[in-house]
Amino acid sequence: MDAYGDPGLGLLGDPTRRAIFELLARQPCSVGELATRLPISRPAVSQHLRVLKDGGLVVSRAEGTRRVHQLNPDGVTALRAYLDRVWEDALTAFQKAADNAGSEQEKQ
Amino acid sequence: MDAYGDPGLGLLGDPTRRAIFELLARQPCSVGELATRLPISRPAVSQHLRVLKDGGLVVSRAEGTRRVHQLNPDGVTALRAYLDRVWEDALTAFQKAADNAGSEQEKQ
DNA sequence: CGACTCCGTAAGTCTAAGCTTACCGTTCGT
């Protein structure tokens, strides 16, 4: 399975992780600041960020003792590309189904 | 959280469910046929389809005793729209960051 | 009607993973 490869879609399955993803879309953020905006502890945020980073959706830079995290443009692009591939396949499938329906009708 | 609303992204967190999603993109399919193509039992497929249907990603029609399932165009469109919104926010955030960096440099 | 096929649901099990507390390393200010 996973004929299209997984561009990180699975990482956004968890609502909390998706919330972090969305917060980082609005503005780059430190771990502690994310923790204050979310109903989870700081280590939990840190763990989510690690997953997002491993998945290529987030990049981070050191800034003093803080670590500023932000979305990885390439990651979001990969997500969109995945959906576009699926979408294209679905479109051709729809087209094929419509053609078959047409020829079936012509038979009668 | 979920400031953007959830267009069904959470549903694709599970790899197996994502595999079903991708198979349905290539061609409409019955429950039993999906089960043969996947390493899980037929009831498991049925349960995944129920979730996908409730989430608006899949629609199904009866065809004899079979139930043919296929992707819901509106659902995929909603997914793309979600990513586009996030993407747009991220772009403006990038732009703002670049502007700040520029003004910071001018100060020195 | 009766047998067969296809499918959805219920109940129960079990594993993945998300969260917390506790601890330690790193960086900066004084």
Add this chain to the structure above:
DNA sequence: ACGAACGGTAAGCTTAGACTTACGGAGTCG
């Protein structure tokens, strides 16, 4: 150098949910 702030990691608990087996309902053909 010492203390404080910020953050990553380990260990452990606990729950969500993915899966299976068993069963019942709906449609189809003889």
